[in-house]
Amino acid sequence: MKEPAMNEQSKDERPSGAIRVNGHDYQLSFDERTTVLDALREHLGLSGTKKGCDHGQCGACTVHIDGEAVLSCLTLAVATHGQDIVTIESLAASDGTLHLVQQAFIDHDAFQCGYCTPGQIMSAVALLAQNDQLSDLEIRDGMSGNLCRCAAYPNIVAAIKAASVASKAGL
Amino acid sequence: MNPITYECPADKATAIASASNDRDASYLAGGTTLVDLMKEGVLRPLRLVDVSRLAMTEITRFASGAVRIGANVKNAQAARDPDLLSTYPGICEAILSGASQQIRNMATMAGNILQRTRCPYLRDAAQACNKRDPGSGCAAINGYNRTHAIFGQTDDGASDPRSCIATYPSDMAVALAAHEAVVVTQSAYGEKRYPISDLLRLPGDAPHIDSNLLHGELIVAIELPPFHGASHYLKVRDRASYAFALVSCAVAVEMKGDRIDKARIALGSVAHKPWRVPLAEAMLEGRNAEADLFRQAAAVALESARPYAMNEFKIPLARELIARGLLQATGLAPMEGVAGTAFAASVGGVAVNNG
Numbered sequence: 139m140k141e142p143a144m145n146e147q148s149k150d151e152r153p154s155g156a157i158r159v160n161g162h163d164y165q166l167s168f169d170e171r172t173t174v175l176d177a178l179r180e181h182l183g184l185s186g187t188k189k190g191c192d193h194g195q196c197g198a199c200t201v202h203i204d205g206e207a208v209l210s211c212l213t214l215a216v217a218t219h220g221q222d223i224v225t226i227e228s229l230a231a232s233d234g235t236l237h238l239v240q241q242a243f244i245d246h247d248a249f250q251c252g253y254c255t256p257g258q259i260m261s262a263v264a265l266l267a268q269n270d271q272l273s274d275l276e277i278r279d280g281m282s283g284n285l286c287r288c289a290a291y292p293n294i295v296a297a298i299k300a301a302s303v304a305s306k307a308g309l
Numbered sequence: 310m311n312p313i314t315y316e317c318p319a320d321k322a323t324a325i326a327s328a329s330n331d332r333d334a335s336y337l338a339g340g341t342t343l344v345d346l347m348k349e350g351v352l353r354p355l356r357l358v359d360v361s362r363l364a365m366t367e368i369t370r371f372a373s374g375a376v377r378i379g380a381n382v383k384n385a386q387a388a389r390d391p392d393l394l395s396t397y398p399g400i401c402e403a404i405l406s407g408a409s410q411q412i413r414n415m416a417t418m419a420g421n422i423l424q425r426t427r428c429p430y431l432r433d434a435a436q437a438c439n440k441r442d443p444g445s446g447c448a449a450i451n452g453y454n455r456t457h458a459i460f461g462q463t464d465d466g467a468s469d470p471r472s473c474i475a476t477y478p479s480d481m482a483v484a485l486a487a488h489e490a491v492v493v494t495q496s497a498y499g500e501k502r503y504p505i506s507d508l509l510r511l512p513g514d515a516p517h518i519d520s521n522l523l524h525g526e527l528i529v530a531i532e533l534p535p536f537h538g539a540s541h542y543l544k545v546r547d548r549a550s551y552a553f554a555l556v557s558c559a560v561a562v563e564m565k566g567d568r569i570d571k572a573r574i575a576l577g578s579v580a581h582k583p584w585r586v587p588l589a590e591a592m593l594e595g596r597n598a599e600a601d602l603f604r605q606a607a608a609v610a611l612e613s614a615r616p617y618a619m620n621e622f623k624i625p626l627a628r629e630l631i632a633r634g635l636l637q638a639t640g641l642a643p644m645e646g647v648a649g650t651a652f653a654a655s656v657g658g659v660a661v662n663n664g
Contacts, residue, residue, distance in 0.1 A: 169313070170314065170315040170357065171313060171347065173344065194341060194345055194411075197411060206414040207411050208415050209411045209415065212341050212344045213340055213344070214315075214337070216315045217315070217337060217357075217359050261410065264410075278549075278550065279550050280410055282409055282410075282549075283409020283411045
């Protein structure tokens with residue numbers, strides 16, 4: 139009989155260590171195979187980060203680790219010791235004011251079902267942090283790791299473009 | 310379910326000792342291949358040795374002009390490095406035409422080289438695959454073989470225990486092959502240097518083995534010999550971004566006056582490793598750069614190809630990419646985008662649609 143694959147998690151999980159999310163330190167018990175995505179959603183109740191393909195093909199699970207956009211579904215939680223994980227939950231200000239990229243997605247109707255949106259926004263924020271003078275072409279290429287099954291792509295590009303203008307204007 | 314252990318050694322010697330002494334150990338760096346294949350049940354390591362924190366993160370240029378890239382340099386970092394962009398633009402183009410921004414942020418130079426084939430049968434436990442389950446056969450030979458090899462494959466029939474027609478997926482390594490990169494490793498037996506074409510291997514009679522590394526042998530750096538010329542990478546794929554190559558081609562050309570002094574050509578996604586075409590390269594040396602010569606060399610390069618029912622298209626595609634890559638690298642034809650970017654490497658798609 140074949141051994142169960144990785145997703146069939148063992149129930150008797152052992153303490154694995156620390157994880158730092160949105161500025162908070164947590165001490166969690168999880169199997170060493172647990173991904174950051176599962177740690178966020180199943181252990182910390184942070185369900186803003188979405189599980190799409192779970193194989194690094196769709197980008198729905200995009201978070202920032204030490205400022206870089208990465209795929210939480212292909213990152214083992216145990217391997218993030220000492221690193222800062224930032225999720226969609228921390229983008230808005232504490233008074234509820236949305237991040238300018240979040241606001242731009244609303245203003246430009248950059249989604250339909252919304253499932254890919256947290257990943258899209260996390261990728262867009264990282265992209266703009268690197269370069270806020272992007273052409274449409276560079277936006278499309280920079281965002282190609284985030285699939286949208288509703289095909290809201292034209293509005294996503296428009297939202298990111300608008301956010302980059304707002305960002306340059308210091309709004 | 311088997312318990313698994315995780316460790317994050319502070320130095321290379323500890324990591325190498327730990328991995329070398331345990332057949333069930335696997336190095337973990339960016340995780341983009343390993344974690345995915347663990348989920349699929351294709352890889353089942355019981356000990357993860359995390360090498361991602363080891364200090365192998367520098368890009369160093371030597372007085373000779375050679376460049377050494379640490380194994381843990383992220384793909385995204387390498388692609389924007391000024392020394393690589395100015396001297397080896399084809400490598401930057403290859404990196405940026407591969408995967409997505411998130412994956413390039415995660416993947417390391419060494420891990421990119423060691424990524425495993427995207428043959429769909431490797432990942433499907435219900436299908437025969439000599440790479441996953443040695444001896445089970447090769448379902449691709451009579452199956453969906455559109456993306457498979459046309460050079461260097463082992464094909465003794467779908468049920469033969471040696472058969473494997475998988476292709477190697479890395480874009481970056483194709484450009485490294487054209488630049489004759491050397492991969493530096495450390496193991497319990499000391500340091501070793503492999504020309505990249507000797508590190509990777511054809512399936513031969515052991516298709517389950519991807520590279521010539523020993524178990525526990527650790528890639529520590531990639532060295533690029535000095536280069537005074539033009540290099541370029543071209544990639545054709547099913548969609549304009551974030552797709553594996555159907556066929557790709559890296560060229561690196563050094564001129565002496567009007568004549569080609571040295572030309573190196575490597576094809577991607579046509580074999581189990583980057584496929585150099587030495588007969589075509591030799592035809593170019595000492596000759597003036599011109600379109601007819603490039604087309605003759607391209608024809609010779611594809612003469613020994615052995616295609617399958619669904620991938621005969623790779624032959625004219627590869628011929629065209631060799632000719633076009635040489636034309637663009639030598640300045641006889643314009644590139645579609647700025648050199649050193651994904652847009653220079655993309656044939657059609659994003660670059661053309663957006664001017």
